[in-house]
Amino acid sequence: MPLWNIRTAKNVYTADDKKAFADSITSFYLDVVGLPKFYTSVVFHEFDPENFFLGGEPTDDFVLIEVVHVARNMDELSEKLGTTMTEDDLYSLMRESFAGIIRPFVDDRGLRWETAVVEGLFKSWMIDGMTPPPPFSDAEKTWARQNKPSPYDTASA
Template identity: 40%
Template sequence: MPMWIVHAPEGVYSAEDKKKISEAITSIYVEFVDLPKFYVVVRFDEYPPDSMWLGGELANDFVRFVVDHIARQMDDPAFRELCMTVVCDRLAPFTTARGLRTEIHIDETAMDLWRVNGLKPPPPLSEAEKQWAIDNAPSPYELADAG
């Protein structure tokens, strides 16, 4: 699962903005790596004015995206570069195009350290994972469907 935490000043994003940002983020994972939509989690953490400082200077125009990847790993440097380019492009209407300073980083966690509703997620691109995508929800699966 990718877990995105968006740290932003209060009021920078409307409810509609948050919906559009979440849809843009989700579409990246569905289009590029065939993840089930429900794997993608986006949380907005808003901070009060005068709470963020960069280099000792007040930064009421700063948004930081912190991402944890579990369901897929980016082992190939070229794919990592593509990922960062796509992410920056998809976020630009909500960040740089609005004059906001922004930062993003992605951490990756081993897939065997992850459970969904107590279930071990099926292997990437397996029939079981495809079923989870169709259902947009986790369900028990047989090992034969996981290979």
């Protein structure tokens, strides 16, 4: 599960902007990280400027993005990719990738922005009451093909 919580003042993004932003995020996790498409959630939280403060001042030009990662962690990705990159290198690559996703939706609009990533525990995660299959497993590939969760044999996954 990557979950992107995008917090902005009201009317920063149109419905079409939000769809394009969510599509860009989802494509990254599908094409680059290899996650089933339905694992990715994007939620836009909009506030009146008088309810959104930055440095103690109300703001209407700031985008705060919190990303929660549970489906993959850096150790798994490093091992799967067979890379000798350090953890710091992987986080740097992630930040660069996220900036590439975000910049088209902030730079030309004169918006300031910030991101923070929180990594959760895979073993604490459930979808529709089921523990998701192990990363990169055949069961996860089945979920990806079906684009939804389905029962699987946990003993052989």
